[in-house]
Amino acid sequence: MSRIRRFFKTYSPFTRAGMQELVAYRANFICFFIGEIMSAFVMFFVWKAVFLSSGSETFMGFTMEDMVVYLFISFLTDYMTYSDGAFAVGEEIIDGSIAMRMIRPCSLEMCFLFQELGSRLVSAAMIFAPMVIGVEVYRFVITGALRFHIVSFLFYILSTMIAYMINFYFNVIYGFMAFFFKNLWGTSLMKETLVGFLSGGTIPLAFLPAGLAAVLNWLPFASLRYTPIMIYMGMYSTGEILWRMGLQVFWLLAMMGISKLVWNSAVKRLAIQGG
Amino acid sequence: MKRYMRLHRIFIVQYLKKLMEYKADFLLGAFGLLIAQAVQILFIGIIFSGIPDLKGFSFAEVLFIYGFSLIPKSIDHLFFDNLWMVGYRIVRKGDFDKYLTRPINTLYHVLVENFCVDAFGEMLTCILLLGYAIPRLHLPFYWYTIPLLLVTVIFATMIYTSLKIMTAAISFWTKASGHITHMLYMTNDFSKYPVTIYNKTVQTVITYVIPFAFTAYYPASYFLTGEYGLFCIGGTVIAGSVLFLIAIFVWNRGLRAYESAGS
Numbered sequence: 001m002s003r004i005r006r007f008f009k010t011y012s013p014f015t016r017a018g019m020q021e022l023v024a025y026r027a028n029f030i031c032f033f034i035g036e037i038m039s040a041f042v043m044f045f046v047w048k049a050v051f052l053s054s055g056s057e058t059f060m061g062f063t064m065e066d067m068v069v070y071l072f073i074s075f076l077t078d079y080m081t082y083s084d085g086a087f088a089v090g091e092e093i094i095d096g097s098i099a100m101r102m103i104r105p106c107s108l109e110m111c112f113l114f115q116e117l118g119s120r121l122v123s124a125a126m127i128f129a130p131m132v133i134g135v136e137v138y139r140f141v142i143t144g145a146l147r148f149h150i151v152s153f154l155f156y157i158l159s160t161m162i163a164y165m166i167n168f169y170f171n172v173i174y175g176f177m178a179f180f181f182k183n184l185w186g187t188s189l190m191k192e193t194l195v196g197f198l199s200g201g202t203i204p205l206a207f208l209p210a211g212l213a214a215v216l217n218w219l220p221f222a223s224l225r226y227t228p229i230m231i232y233m234g235m236y237s238t239g240e241i242l243w244r245m246g247l248q249v250f251w252l253l254a255m256m257g258i259s260k261l262v263w264n265s266a267v268k269r270l271a272i273q274g275g
Numbered sequence: 276m277k278r279y280m281r282l283h284r285i286f287i288v289q290y291l292k293k294l295m296e297y298k299a300d301f302l303l304g305a306f307g308l309l310i311a312q313a314v315q316i317l318f319i320g321i322i323f324s325g326i327p328d329l330k331g332f333s334f335a336e337v338l339f340i341y342g343f344s345l346i347p348k349s350i351d352h353l354f355f356d357n358l359w360m361v362g363y364r365i366v367r368k369g370d371f372d373k374y375l376t377r378p379i380n381t382l383y384h385v386l387v388e389n390f391c392v393d394a395f396g397e398m399l400t401c402i403l404l405l406g407y408a409i410p411r412l413h414l415p416f417y418w419y420t421i422p423l424l425l426v427t428v429i430f431a432t433m434i435y436t437s438l439k440i441m442t443a444a445i446s447f448w449t450k451a452s453g454h455i456t457h458m459l460y461m462t463n464d465f466s467k468y469p470v471t472i473y474n475k476t477v478q479t480v481i482t483y484v485i486p487f488a489f490t491a492y493y494p495a496s497y498f499l500t501g502e503y504g505l506f507c508i509g510g511t512v513i514a515g516s517v518l519f520l521i522a523i524f525v526w527n528r529g530l531r532a533y534e535s536a537g538s
Contacts, residue, residue, distance in 0.1 A: 190307035
């Protein structure tokens with residue numbers, strides 16, 4: 001028990017620092033948020049036009065109401081699971097400041113994780129409730145019935161947390177790769193787009209050809225976004241929720257293992273110039 | 276003027292030298308943008324597998340508008356990407372002093388200093404899209420179509436660049452304004468699709484407030500149908516010039532307010 005207490009005592013200052021950082025730059029945060037959510041609204045209008053043009057109530061099994069929930073919950077999940085803290089590892093390796101981190105009596109990735117958790121908590125406080133309420137009010141107005149499901153919602157939160165952890169370790173691995181390339185903007189754009197597509201961010205995986213969708217459902221990317229959204233929408237039965245979340249946990253452990261391996265081999269070769 | 280042209284050439288040559296040093300990075304950047312666009316087009320393709328047309332627009336027409344929107348966007352991206360750095364970093368770190376000590380116009384210097392080859396990814400997508408769409412459409416063609424296209428593209432690019440100049444100049448007062456540039460710039464997402472799919476509010480905003488609709492849909496629809504030339508092309512010219520004048524004004528006012536961040 002005391003070990004756990006010590007663990008939190010060591011790392012909670014990082015969380016506080018992360019929170020303070022975001023609060024200090026809240027204008028930036030809000031502007032970025034508005035800029036990003038714009039694309040969700042573009043998609044909203046595109047889908048509205050699609051449903052009008054198709055002349056039927058459903059498009060590949062989704063109603064317009066489903067689609068709106070999908071779009072905005074997908075956006076929210078992406079925002080909540082966003083992780084770039086570990087990306088700094090690559091930059092710190094290049095400029096050598098990683099040496100300072102390595103001599104500290106705490107784990108490198110835990111420092112990054114707890115710092116980022118701080119900023120995630122603040123952004124969750126700012127956007128999570130408004131977006132969920134917005135989506136539910138929209139649903140209520142359209143269908144005239146309360147569709148909010150507390151059990152699905154709790155599973156959604158749990159699943160989103162696992163998704164965040166997977167994304168964190170995925171980005172630790174990517175951060176190590178990225179330090180070989182200097183065009184961080186280009187590679188991260190490519191990564192974001194591909195992950196966005198493979199995780200069902202651009203289009204629900206169910207709309208893709210059956211074979212492709214089946215493969216993508218097994219890959220770690222679906223665990224990042226598609227699984228939580230489907231849980232929120234109540235598309236999965238209880239049994240399905242459990243095994244999907246089991247798959248998420250599996251991918252989380254796999255990502256943790258790979259990041260350890262990459263880190264161990266990188267640390268052996270790490271040479272710091274000057275400092 | 277001649278001196279400035281010569282300087283621009285020297286800047287680009289310098290930049291290309293830097294580029295040869297990092298070939299892999301250049302390819303990654305351009306490839307990244309290409310992939311980003313390809314995913315969007317795949318999305319349009321999947322949508323069209325379920326519907327015959329999107330509010331009266333055929334697949335080829337939607338791709339034409341989408342491709343057209345990439346022309347001014349990629350040109351602005353290629354030549355004037357450095358403006359992002361003004362709002363994000365240059366002013367905040369005190370590096371802007373450098374421009375003030377040079378014997379050329381500051382805005383000109385900032386604009387031409389960098390040359391963002393990542394934009395070739397967007398340009399390639401644009402060429403592929405228009406190359407696919409144009410043979411499938413019966414576009415009206417007159418002797419003045421090509422010159423008119425050139426004029427439109429210049430003014431449409433000015434809409435992009437002017438918005439970036441304006442928002443970058445805010446950093447002269449606030450030290451950092453990258454997030455404001457980002458917020459306004461992202462509105463261009465709306466211009467990729469026919470504006471008729473949006474509601475009245477959005478249409479008004481992207482036509483009269485942040486006139487991104489004039490960078491793609493309006494001119495593209497003129498070249499598609501040959502109708503409403505005065506509004507579509509004239510609007511682009513007016514929006515481009517007015518925004519550019521405001522941008523120059525804001526930039527110059529900002530320069531007067533500028534205080535170095537020091538170090």
